[in-house]
Amino acid sequence: MMALLMSAPVFRPALLHPRYWPIWLGLGLLWLMVRLPYRVLLGLGHLVGAGMFVFMRERRQVAETNLRLCFPDWSDERRSRVVRDNFDSNGIALFEMAMAWWWPRDRLARLARVDGLEHLQQAAAAGQGVVLTSLHFTTLELGAALLGQRVTIDGMYREHRNPVFDLVQRRGRERHNADARAIEREDVRAMFKSLRSGRAIWYAPDQDYGRKASVFVPFFGVPAATVTATSSFARLGKALVVPFTQTRLPDGQGYQLTVHAPLENFPSGDEVADALRINQWAEQAILEQPEQYMWVHRRFKTRPEGEERPYAKRRKRKRRSRA
Template identity: 35%
Template structure:
């Protein structure tokens, strides 16, 4: 792991276009070699975009591999490049949707889905506002320590373990009204999940966005991180009105519907290599 960290530290010295060129090469190689991940991505696209041809799906997943490798190579920039460099790399749009609420003493949950620019976007975001983040410990101790240290680099992030209760999250949010950075758009298994449509397929979805918003009396502000060429864009969207409601399932479907719209805008930048439909309703066949 020390060799990996050393390589990432050196890579951060390169211009972003050169990191991108290296990611294009390594991503193309990974697409050819990582047969199982490639299969997962193609199944996900078939379920979400049934009208897309096989050739189009293969091209999109190849680009997705390149984006994912680039995400990995950019960790050195996130961890060790100057804050000024990250500020220059990331264009921020509509931050006022959050700062206006915080100025009024309101709490905020940032719905932040898994797009390939999410890591760089989070480091840029944390320069502007404090954040509450849920953290899952990694099996490798060195990697775990580095990720944890990286998330604390601005001394402006309240980290809560995934094993802690909702009360711990809400308590952390109320320190300086720090927004809760929430990424609930993956399959975390059947426990505490609802089966809600994601595109046209039932997907095990954590309804925490609705439940935490209700418990914390917090506003939900979606945020999307995009890669734009060799730069990034972090866009905040207006706070959702009439959210949450008394219908948790409808609230969760609203979350997925918003995400679908953003995916259609940049389909090659979503986390397609994750087994999003791994958990199935009783009696339904497995996809993977």
């Protein structure tokens, strides 16, 4: 049964079953590697990103398709450069995830520059709920951890299929703020209750979640299935919509976190207009750091009636025959 506050993750002896040994080994190696200096981790992230670029062909094609659709006026050379930089950013994100889970809190906090906390503090003082609207940048995991050290932010959560990874991920995320709540993504009633009690909830509305509960509005000029949940949460939860972005700074300088001013006159009562406004804000934020956005997601997989998907069909994995 879903609850407002999901039960804390608990280790079970069953997680030591041999089928989980590979994931334990991989996480253990990552735990050891993340002890290295930050600049070394950035270098390793570039190497991992280069490998991803070579071997993750389907994801590379998705990123190339997205950039071609969103930026038709860019040269082929510029798009190719952004794709390569984007895979570097995804490689670094692996180690940023590990930093968020395992670095000492004070070591992690030294990397953060935070602006705009007063917007969340003022809302909390007034007992006003907040939909903290974020985007799927590759720095997402670390950004949430750094902000969670400063203010209490509840998070929408979807249980991972691998129970070992789920355990480690939940513990890593929840250690930054003991008062934070993990809300099951489908538990809309719990979300409204949390917002109406004056809490802030992290939410990212920039991916394609299908035709249901979505409208087609432009995203960089391309019709994109865009969820209307942002305005619904704000209206039914009686909450402010406060944009939040994070940026990996160059030359190992750390991260810039910015809590922006609440959107004015939002929701407007028009779900289509509200969805368009969110996409327009997303466009502005992405243009500031296009190489750090998660272009490997199939943002345009859901199409208007009669329009074909722009992505190549996924290759089906051959099943191994049983001897």
